[in-house]
Amino acid sequence: MSTHLQKRYRRQRWFVAVSRVTILLALLFLVGLIVSIVGRGWSGFFRGEVQITVALPETVLENSGKVRASVYKKLIHKALLTDFEQHGITDAGSLENIIGFQGALKLRQLVRKDPDSIGRTITTWLPAGKFADGYLKGDLSTQTLVELQVEPDLIRYFEILDRSNKGRMVFNWSFFTLGDSSQPDTAGIGGALAGSFYMLLLTFVLSFPTAILAAVYLELFAPKNRWFDLVEININNLAAVPSIIFGLLGLAVFINLMGVPRSTPLVGGMVLALMTLPTIVISARAAIKAVPETLLAGAMSLGATRMQGVFHHVLPAAMPGVLTGTIIGMAQALGETAPLILIGMVAFIHHIPAGPMEAATALPVQIYLWADNPLRGFAERSAAAIMVLLAFLMIMNISAVLLRKKLEVKW
Amino acid sequence: MAIRERALLGVLILATSMAVVTTIGIVAAILVESLRFFSIIDPSSFFFGTLWSPQIAIREDQAGAAGSFGFIPLLVGTLLITLISLAVAVPMGLAIAVYLSEFASSRTRGQIKPILEILAGIPTIVYGFFALVTLSPILRDLGAELGVEVAGESALAAGLVMGMMLIPFIASLSEDALFAVPDSLRHGAIGLGSTQLEATARVIIPASLPGIAAGILLASSRAIGETMIVVMAAGIAAHLTINPLEAVTTVTVQIVTLLIGDQEFDDPKTLAAFALGLSLFALTLVLNIIALHIVKRYRQSYE
Numbered sequence: 202m203s204t205h206l207q208k209r210y211r212r213q214r215w216f217v218a219v220s221r222v223t224i225l226l227a228l229l230f231l232v233g234l235i236v237s238i239v240g241r242g243w244s245g246f247f248r249g250e251v252q253i254t255v256a257l258p259e260t261v262l263e264n265s266g267k268v269r270a271s272v273y274k275k276l277i278h279k280a281l282l283t284d285f286e287q288h289g290i291t292d293a294g295s296l297e298n299i300i301g302f303q304g305a306l307k308l309r310q311l312v313r314k315d316p317d318s319i320g321r322t323i324t325t326w327l328p329a330g331k332f333a334d335g336y337l338k339g340d341l342s343t344q345t346l347v348e349l350q351v352e353p354d355l356i357r358y359f360e361i362l363d364r365s366n367k368g369r370m371v372f373n374w375s376f377f378t379l380g381d382s383s384q385p386d387t388a389g390i391g392g393a394l395a396g397s398f399y400m401l402l403l404t405f406v407l408s409f410p411t412a413i414l415a416a417v418y419l420e421l422f423a424p425k426n427r428w429f430d431l432v433e434i435n436i437n438n439l440a441a442v443p444s445i446i447f448g449l450l451g452l453a454v455f456i457n458l459m460g461v462p463r464s465t466p467l468v469g470g471m472v473l474a475l476m477t478l479p480t481i482v483i484s485a486r487a488a489i490k491a492v493p494e495t496l497l498a499g500a501m502s503l504g505a506t507r508m509q510g511v512f513h514h515v516l517p518a519a520m521p522g523v524l525t526g527t528i529i530g531m532a533q534a535l536g537e538t539a540p541l542i543l544i545g546m547v548a549f550i551h552h553i554p555a556g557p558m559e560a561a562t563a564l565p566v567q568i569y570l571w572a573d574n575p576l577r578g579f580a581e582r583s584a585a586a587i588m589v590l591l592a593f594l595m596i597m598n599i600s601a602v603l604l605r606k607k608l609e610v611k612w
Numbered sequence: 613m614a615i616r617e618r619a620l621l622g623v624l625i626l627a628t629s630m631a632v633v634t635t636i637g638i639v640a641a642i643l644v645e646s647l648r649f650f651s652i653i654d655p656s657s658f659f660f661g662t663l664w665s666p667q668i669a670i671r672e673d674q675a676g677a678a679g680s681f682g683f684i685p686l687l688v689g690t691l692l693i694t695l696i697s698l699a700v701a702v703p704m705g706l707a708i709a710v711y712l713s714e715f716a717s718s719r720t721r722g723q724i725k726p727i728l729e730i731l732a733g734i735p736t737i738v739y740g741f742f743a744l745v746t747l748s749p750i751l752r753d754l755g756a757e758l759g760v761e762v763a764g765e766s767a768l769a770a771g772l773v774m775g776m777m778l779i780p781f782i783a784s785l786s787e788d789a790l791f792a793v794p795d796s797l798r799h800g801a802i803g804l805g806s807t808q809l810e811a812t813a814r815v816i817i818p819a820s821l822p823g824i825a826a827g828i829l830l831a832s833s834r835a836i837g838e839t840m841i842v843v844m845a846a847g848i849a850a851h852l853t854i855n856p857l858e859a860v861t862t863v864t865v866q867i868v869t870l871l872i873g874d875q876e877f878d879d880p881k882t883l884a885a886f887a888l889g890l891s892l893f894a895l896t897l898v899l900n901i902i903a904l905h906i907v908k909r910y911r912q913s914y915e
Contacts, residue, residue, distance in 0.1 A: 213808060213809035216711075221711070226704070227704065227728070227776070230731075230776050233746075234739075237742060241745065411627045414624050415624070417624060418625060432628060432632060434901075434904065435631055439634060442837075443834075446889055446893050448871075449641065449642055449867070449885070452871065453641035453642070453645055506617060536735025538736070542871075547872060565735055565737045569844070594733060598733060
């Protein structure tokens with residue numbers, strides 16, 4: 202008898218243990234996900250810089266306003282070669298690997314800002330080229346460089362830079378301000394951030410008022426008949442329709458039929474608004490339902506019409522819940538990718554959009570584009586962009602929780 | 613005053629009808645384009661065809677100029693990945709739900725639930741990125757170690773990650789269903805001498821089974837319609853296979869692939885995306901309607 206009972210309890214302990222392991226696995230996955238993304242993406246926020254002493258001869262830079270960047274590149278490479286002689290380096294392969302086009306652009310900028318420097322020799326920090334950048338950020342170890350069959354002299358030069366403190370790592374602010382680029386080192390999320398901003402703004406403006414009015418009608422005015430059931434089923438189903446279907450709707454109706462310009466935050470915002478609408482309606486209805494009926498009855502007994510009672514008393518009381526639902530809906534819209542691909546927001550756009558009518562991309566779409574790019578360095582950018590996206594989502598969700606805690610009224 | 617209120621009521625009704633208009637818009641848009649597709653391509657060759665290769669012919673008179681639009685490989689690929697994801701998410705999600713609702717202290721619950729909510733709030737593009745850059749290489753290396761060949765874009769990688777995405781979804785829906793079971797059933801079972809596990813397994817889970825089933829249906833509908841994970845981690849070429857180690861493609865991947873460039877609305881390739889969209893919409897709609905119906909009926913039975 203007692204052994205049988207022990208067996209039954211043992212089974213229960215087994216189940217509890219297995220469940221705990223399951224929870225642990227889910228947690229481990231979450232940790233693994235975040236570690237893998239941060240581990241890959243952190244270096245996207247930094248860039249390497251190399252200190253260089255470069256001569257700026259008057260003869261070459263006479264007309265400094267018109268001098269092309271390639272001329273500056275030649276000057277930089279000449280300076281590098283001088284430095285090589287001092288250290289006895291003969292064959293370091295392509296000098297672009299140490300300071301490339303980005304460095305030349307930066308030098309040109311410096312000279313234009315300070316024309317007096319022409320004719321002198323200046324010492325300055327310039328953005329590092331491909332391999333130097335990876336080496337200075339610790340992405341490429343000496344061993345990896347050997348495996349990549351980089352010239353031994355180049356590796357030796359990197360080590361010299363390290364020893365003489367002529368290489369450093371700085372925060373890459375331009376990652377937030379630059380638009381997309383075909384080269385990873387000049388690619389930034391500035392354009393994607395602007396596109397996502399316009400789109401979310403539009404989504405909010407379109408869906409928030411509509412959703413609130415719909416929720417008010419369904420909870421407080423609509424007669425509970427067959428039509429009501431139909432609309433309710435319809436909204437619940439709409440919330441579960443795959444997001445890619447909304448992309449098809451946007452493509453066929455907004456772009457093809459109504460002629461809204463493709464690839465713009467305008468059409469993106471319209472599609473996302475339709476998508477978030479049911480989410481906000483459902484949470485707004487729950488918030489309105491939680492307000493006790495006595496509030497409306499009290500207002501009406503004091504002479505308010507039903508409309509006044511609803512808009513002056515019930516709705517303000519339900520607002521914290523409505524806003525929480527809205528923020529969560531907006532967070533979903535911010536992370537949505539698939540419908541935006543269908544309405545052409547995957548086009549390569551270098552410039553940063555100045556308004557919702559200009560072609561743009563969005564942050565999650567940028568992540569997708571970079572993740573798909575086989576060029577070395579883009580996966581790192583993609584992971585860095587994911588970190589920015591997750592940071593935004595975290596801020597939104599935390600503010601939703603705080604809002605609920607701060608404003609929620611217990612009835 | 614009355615006129616103003618009446619006008620306001622009109623505005624409310626108008627706002628509410630937006631949701632209905634959206635549904636009508638979706639159905640009309642994909643139906644019209646699908647009908648145009650089926651006027652070019654025979655519906656039976658679409659629904660029963662086993663070859664999917666929608667290339668554009670270079671010359672008009674070339675053999676198979678319109679490409680081949682067989683839906684079956686896409687459906688099989690979609691279902692394969694969905695099954696893998698459910699195989700991960702259903703046992704894990706259920707175990708978590710049962711543990712949190714029946715065994716865990718309220719403190720543990722309070723700690724675990726927010727973490728699950730974080731998992732639920734991560735955009736699918738992030739899961740897709742993880743599947744592409746982290747999990748796929750791991751699986752490939754693991755396969756090489758064991759001497760089996762795992763494709764770079766295997767159904768397994770996409771399915772596993774999608775399963776992870778669905779865990780919080782199934783856990784929270786199942787927990788709602790378990791929570792709805794009245795305490796009198798728990799007390800009755802335990803009063804008759806069953807252990808807590810026996811009460812859970814023989815009384816509470818059976819009592820909440822419709823709700824759990826609805827949750828699984830909703831999760832399948834999400835898995836079928838999920839796009840970014842499969843776009844990044846599953847393949848593009850259509851292979852008719854049920855081997856999870858091979859690359860398969862899905863309905864959503866093909867919609868994206870067909871529409872990613874410039875679209876010509878008289879090209880069967882563009883229209884095919886809408887026919888795929890129609891199939892996807894119909895499939896998920898049926899699952900959603902059944903699930904929501906079960907949830908609604910079931911909720912009433914205990915209230």
